[in-house]
């Protein structure tokens with residue numbers, strides 16, 4: 390990180406801001422407001438302003454290489470807060486040309502709006518080509534019908550980014566901005582194993598009217614918006630996971646020193662030292678991968694493969710580190726009070742969200758080995774994407 394960038398980070402995400410976030414964490418913990426992204430964003434308003442995609446709104450903002458430090462900080466506190474800083478999924482609106490979404494971006498950046506992204510359906514989350522939600526053209530816009538599921542923050546968001554196929558159009562995957570107040574919307578809650586309180590659920594769209602000016606980008610641009618947005622988003626999820634893993638390693642370090650068994654600290658057992666060193670190295674390697682992805686994002690270099698790699702591997706590395714930390718704590722590690730089991734449950738959710746490791750590694754292999762083998766693995770021709778091109782690692 391250059392000197393200038395370091396000073397930007399310190400100015401925008403300074404010691405006072407960090408101290409206020411921790412104060413806010415202590416004040417909100419255990420209350421229903423803890424899970425409210427909007428509460429957090431109103432308590433610490435600068436959080437919304439940090440994202441670089443705001444620069445065209447005149448806000449001071451951080452690049453991806455700096456934002457990952459912010460995400461790591463939040464991941465270390467609680468994975469429930471992974472989408473609190475920055476613009477969240479609202480960032481996708483900054484990817485389209487023109488000013489049409491500027492009022493929405495302003496409202497998200499001021500902390501008065503929050504956006505959920507609605508991609509997954511019963512027919513499959515990994516396979517975007519299987520999306521059944523349809524947008525039928527009508528006077529002044531579109532009518533959207535379908536059912537999304539496993540969507541985070543459904544009840545907390547006031548805006549939904551819905552992926553739907555424009556009827557009668559080949560390769561018509563398109564993104565629509567749908568206000569939560571639109572007629573024809575029904576929400577169903579789903580109970581989650583982790584990341585609880587973030588309002589997870591299904592979204593029914595019954596002939597929901599969306600005016601043409603709320604179509605995000607062109608018809609058929611859904612795949613490319615997905616790839617661009619999720620490259621950033623996966624990088625942020627990876628950074629949050631690294632933060633959570635570092636918290637678990639901090640717990641382990643203290644435990645190795647403080648816990649005595651058989652006449653001395655358990656940290657004197659070399660097999661535990663070896664494992665500690667192995668997890669610390671793997672977490673550090675994953676962090677370097679996240680950093681290099683973020684630097685590529687800032688350079689606007691091709692990074693779909695890097696982001697997929699960073700997210701898949703960081704989540705696996707983080708889960709392994711937390712599981713080991715639980716083991717080192719014996720029965721105490723299994724107690725809900727310690728908090729490690731919660732981190733593990735949350736990471737297990739994050740591992741699936743925004744692309745499972747299998748699917749992401751499939752995209753990495755696609756970037757490294759080429760389209761032909763990828764299409765053969767699917768048994769069909771993959772959608773050709775500008776974003777998905779060959780990547781040489783060395």
Ligand SMILES: Cc1cc2nc3c(=O)[nH]c(=O)nc-3n(C[C@H](O)[C@H](O)[C@H](O)COP(=O)(O)OP(=O)(O)OC[C@H]3O[C@@H](n4cnc5c(N)ncnc54)[C@H](O)[C@@H]3O)c2cc1C
Nearest residue numbers: 506507508509513514515539540541738741742743745747
């Ligand atoms: C905590 C959490 C939050 C989420 N938030 C959102 C959200 O906000 N919005 C939203 O739209 N969705 C959200 N999701 C849904 C998530 O994105 C999907 O669950 C995910 O993409 C996987 O899709 P699926 O559940 O349909 O699994 P499937 O696609 O059915 O996959 C099932 C299994 O098959 C494997 N598999 C599938 N295809 C391949 C392949 N080509 N190669 C190798 N293996 C394959 C997968 O790895 C997986 O193990 C969330 C999920 C979780 C757990």
